[in-house]
Amino acid sequence: MSKLQRVENRVGEDVFGLTLPSGLRVTLVPKRGFSKTFGVFATNFGSADNGFVDPRSGERMTVPDGVAHFLEHKLFEDEQGDVSDRFSELGASCNASTSFTITSYIFSATRNVEACVDLLLQFVQNPHFTEELVRKEQGIIGQEIRMYDDDPSWRIFFNLLGALYRSHPVRISIAGTEQSIARVDPEVLHTCYRAFYRPANMAFTLVGRFDAEEIAERIARDQAGREDLPPGQASRVPVDDGPIRESEACQEMDVALPKLLIGYKDRIQPGDGIDLARRDLLSGIALDLMFGRSSEAHERLYAEGLIDDSFSADYTADIDFGFAMVGGDTEQPEQLEQRLLAEVERFLEAGCPTSDFERVRNKFQGKFVGMFDSLEATAHAFSGGVFRGVQPFDLLEILEGLEPEQVGERARAMLCDSLRARSLVLPRSGAPSNTPSNGAP
Numbered sequence: 001m002s003k004l005q006r007v008e009n010r011v012g013e014d015v016f017g018l019t020l021p022s023g024l025r026v027t028l029v030p031k032r033g034f035s036k037t038f039g040v041f042a043t044n045f046g047s048a049d050n051g052f053v054d055p056r057s058g059e060r061m062t063v064p065d066g067v068a069h070f071l072e073h074k075l076f077e078d079e080q081g082d083v084s085d086r087f088s089e090l091g092a093s094c095n096a097s098t099s100f101t102i103t104s105y106i107f108s109a110t111r112n113v114e115a116c117v118d119l120l121l122q123f124v125q126n127p128h129f130t131e132e133l134v135r136k137e138q139g140i141i142g143q144e145i146r147m148y149d150d151d152p153s154w155r156i157f158f159n160l161l162g163a164l165y166r167s168h169p170v171r172i173s174i175a176g177t178e179q180s181i182a183r184v185d186p187e188v189l190h191t192c193y194r195a196f197y198r199p200a201n202m203a204f205t206l207v208g209r210f211d212a213e214e215i216a217e218r219i220a221r222d223q224a225g226r227e228d229l230p231p232g233q234a235s236r237v238p239v240d241d242g243p244i245r246e247s248e249a250c251q252e253m254d255v256a257l258p259k260l261l262i263g264y265k266d267r268i269q270p271g272d273g274i275d276l277a278r279r280d281l282l283s284g285i286a287l288d289l290m291f292g293r294s295s296e297a298h299e300r301l302y303a304e305g306l307i308d309d310s311f312s313a314d315y316t317a318d319i320d321f322g323f324a325m326v327g328g329d330t331e332q333p334e335q336l337e338q339r340l341l342a343e344v345e346r347f348l349e350a351g352c353p354t355s356d357f358e359r360v361r362n363k364f365q366g367k368f369v370g371m372f373d374s375l376e377a378t379a380h381a382f383s384g385g386v387f388r389g390v391q392p393f394d395l396l397e398i399l400e401g402l403e404p405e406q407v408g409e410r411a412r413a414m415l416c417d418s419l420r421a422r423s424l425v426l427p428r429s430g431a432p433s434n435t436p437s438n439g440a441p
Contacts (some may be wrong), residue, residue, distance in 0.1 A: 003018075004016040004017070004018050004028070004212060004213065004216050005017050005018065007027075007391065007393070009393045010393070010396070011369060011372060011393065011396075013029060013372055014029065014030050014031075014212075015027065015028075015029050015382075016028045016029075016030075016212050016216070018216055018219075020199070020219070020220055020223045021223070022199035022200070022223040022224075022226045023198070023199040023200025023201075024199035024200070024202055024203070024204060024219070024223050025202075025203045025204070025386050026203075026204045026205075026216065026219055027203070027204070027205045027206075027382045027383070027386065028205075028206050028207075028210075028212045028215055028216065029205075029206070029207040029208075029378055029379075029382065030208070030209070030210055030211070030212050031207060031208050031209060031375065034208050034209050034375065035110050035209060036108060036109070036110050036208050036209065036375060037108070037109050037110070037113045037116075037206065037207070037208030037209050037210055037375070038106065038107075038108050038206075038207050038208055038375035038376050038378075038379050039106060039107050039108075039109075039116065039117060039120055039204075039205070039206045039207075039379070040104050040105070040106050040203075040204070040205045040206075040379045040380060040383045041104070041105045041106075041120050041121065041124050041202065041203075041204050041205075042102055042103065042104040042105070042202065042203050042204075042205070042383045042384075042386075042387075043102070043103050043196050043197050043201055043202045044101065044102060044196065044201050044202070044203075044233065044387040045068050045071075045101075045102070045103050045192070045195075045196035045197070045201070045234075046068050046098060046099050046100045046101040046102050046103060046174075047065070047066065047068050047069060047098060047099070047100050047169065047170075047172065047173075047174040047175075047176075048100045048101055048168070048169045048170050048236065048318075048321070049068060049101070049169075049196070049234070049236050050062065050063050050064070050065055050067065050169045050172075051063075051169070051236065051237035051239075052195060052234045052235060052236050052237055053234060053235045053237065054191070054194075054195045054234060055195060055198075055233060055234050055235070056194065056195070060237065061191065061195070063188055063191065063192055064176065064180040064181065064183040064184055064188065065169065065172045065173075065176035065177060065180040065181075066141070066172075066173075066174070066175050066176015066177070066180050066181050066184070067176070067184060067188060067189070067192050068098050068103055068174075068192070069098040069103075069141070069174055069175045069176065070137065070141060070176070070181060070184050070189065071103065071189055071192060071193060071197075072096045072097070072098045072103050072105075073137050073140065073141060074127070074128075074129060074133065074134070074137055074189060075096075075105070075123060075124055075127060076094075076096070076123070077128070077133060077137075078123060078126065078127075078128040079128050083119070083123045086119055087107055087116065087119065090109065090111075090112040090115050090116055090119070091109065091110065091111050091112060092107050092108060092109035092112065092116045093107065093108050093109075094106065094107045094108075094120075095107075098174055099174070100170050100174070100318065100321075101318050101387070102383075102384060102387065104380070104383065105120060105123075105124050106376075106379075107119075107120055108375075108376075110209075113208070113209070113210050113215075114210075114214070114215070114218060117206065117215060117218055117219070118218065118222070121204070121219065121222045122222075124197070125197070125222075125226070127189070127190070127193050127197070129186040129189045129190060130186065131185070131186060134184060134185060134186055134189070138181055138182060138184065141175060141176075141181050142178050142181065144175055145173070145175050145176070145177065145178055145181070146178075148173060148175060150253075152253045152255050152259055152425045153259070154173075155251055155253065155425060156251075156259050156261050156423045156424070156425045157261065157325075157423075158171070158172075158173050159249035159251055159423045159425075160249060160261050160263045160325060160421060160422070160423035161263075161323070162245065162249060163244060163245055163246045163247065163248065163249040163263070163421035163422075163423060164244050164245065164263050164264075164265040164323055164419070164421050165241050165244075165245060165265065165321075166241050166242060166243070166244070166245045167239055167241055168239045168241045168320075168321055169239070170321050170323075171245075195234040196234050198233075199223060199226055200233065201233045201234065203382075203383050203386040203387065204219060205379045205380075205382045205383040205386075206379070207375045207378045207379045207382075208375050236320070238320060239320070241265075241321075243418070243419070244265055244418075244419055244420075244421050245421075246421065247420070247421050247422070248421060248422050248423075248424070249421070249422075249423045249424070250423075250424040250425075250426065251424070251425050251426070252425075252426050252427070252428045252429060253425050253426075253427075253428060254427075254428055255425055255426075255427050255428075256427065257329045257330065257331060257427070258329070258330060258331070258333045258424065258425065258426050258427065259327070259328070259329055259330075259333075259423075259424065259425040260327040260328070260330055260333040260336055260337060260422065260423075260424055261325050261326070261327035261422065261423045262325065262326050262327055262337060262340055262341070262420065262421075262422050263323055263324065263325040263420065263421050263422070263423065264323060264324045264325070264414055264415050264416060264419055264420050265322075265323055265419040265420075265421075266283075266315075266317065266321075266322030266323055266324065266413070266414050266419075267413065267416070267419070268317075268319075268320060268321060268322055271319075272389060273319075273385075273388030273389035273390040274389075274390060274394065274398070276317060276318070276319060276388060276390075277388070277390050277394060277395055277398055278398050278402075279317060279322070279410065280315065280317055281364065281395065281398055281399060281402065282402065282406055282407055282410035283315035283317070283322075283324060283410055283411075283414055284315055284364070285357070285360050285361065285364065285402070285407050286347075286352070286407050286408075286410055286411040286414065287313040287314065287315055287324060287326065288313070288360050288363070288364075289347070289352060289353075289356055289357070289360055289407070290313065290326075290343055290344065290347050290411075291311075291312075291313035291326055291340075291343070292313070292360070294359075297339075297343045298311070301336070301339060305331070306330055306331075306332060306335060306336045306339065307328055307329075307330060307336065308328065308329055308330075310328035310329040311326075311327070311328035311329075312326070312327075312328060313325070313326040314326075315414070319388075322414075324414055324415065326340055327340070333424060333426075337422060344415050347411060348408075348411060348412055348415065351404070351405075351408040352404040352405070352407040352408045352411070353404070354404050357404040357407060361399060361402065364399055365396065365399055365400075368392070368395055368396055368399070371392070378392075
């Protein structure tokens with residue numbers, strides 16, 4: 001087994017890294033004084049990976065929307081039954097999540113940590129797909145999709161992405177559609193599993209109360225039998241999305257107040273994980289300066305009753321997509337939109353004030369240091385960073401090197417009028433609603 005390498009950092013955390021011969025990257029963060037342990041076994045595979053080049057064959061593949069989420073569900077059921085029951089017997093809880101780019105399998109435990117690690121490694125790496133189980137899961141996920149379709153917050157989000165994006169799969173609901181999951185079969189699941197659930201495309205992260213050397217040995221023993229798997233990653237087929245699809249998406253639903261989201265489709269430049277992390281931080285600082293809870297705009301809008309606690313401004317990105325969005329519940333969506341756009345214009349013209357920049361940067365630095373008090377946040381930060389080639393500690397160094405002028409430049413690049421759209425969910429009036437189909441054309 002390769003030797004555990006200590007990750008030097010200024011935060012004073014004990015962090016150890018290890019890349020095994022199979023290609024699996026392991027991060028261990030033992031925490032003194034904590035009683036709980038949180039584990040994440042993740043693969044660099046999400047809902048946006050519906051078109052990819054298979055690393056084994058070199059063949060270009062296209063699979064139904066929602067396969068990554070479908071796989072997440074199916075791995076919890078094997079020949080012994082529901083894996084969740086075995087975690088419960090160990091006094092632990094387990095869960096999983098699928099994002100646009102990553103699928104994560106997690107457990108939380110205060111005892112039997114070693115057994116939980118073994119079980120997490122075992123069930124994620126030993127798929128069991130049958131025609132009968134796939135048909136059963138299609139019904140379960142179909143109910144989940146219908147539930148999402150009735151969720152106003154989910155609908156306004158994906159309606160906006162459907163307006164911003166013409167062809168990029170980020171516009172499609174993570175669970176897919178009832179039509180797309182009907183095309184999923186064991187062969188499709190095995191194809192995606194073999195392409196993405198490979199040690200070199202995965203990361204194992206453990207944070208909490210455990211002995212790092214002992215855990216590293218257990219993981220190495222598990223991986224020893226998997227060394228014959230070829231290294232490499234399935235590569236996502238790039239999508240040149242072009243202009244936005246439409247400037248507005250509107251849907252009527254059973255809501256008490258209208259919902260408004262204004263979105264901006266970011267123009268992505270080639271770069272690596274550090275470039276992405278810098279763009280992410282600059283975008284977050286710009287939005288916080290404009291619309292954060294300590295901003296003048298937020299205070300005015302709240303005092304005037306145009307926004308409530310549902311209001312937020314966020315930036316989401318990966319290597320080949322990015323978008324900013326701002327909004328929330330409001331009784332006056334048209335007036336709120338005008339005010340938000342006016343604030344964007346004011347910020348772009350005035351630039352980033354140095355004093356405000358320092359305040360918000362200090363806030364981001366404080367949030368970064370405070371993250372290590374949360375086992376879950378720490379584990380997900382290290383896990384996601386592996387796939388981008390970025391250590392969480394790199395973020396602190398990037399933050400320290402930022403300048404106010406860079407925030408202004410990032411805001412001007414991100415908040416382009418020609419790449420703006422709005423999404424509305426309005427109270428149902430009795431007339432037939434304009435219901436988009438998961439943002440699809």
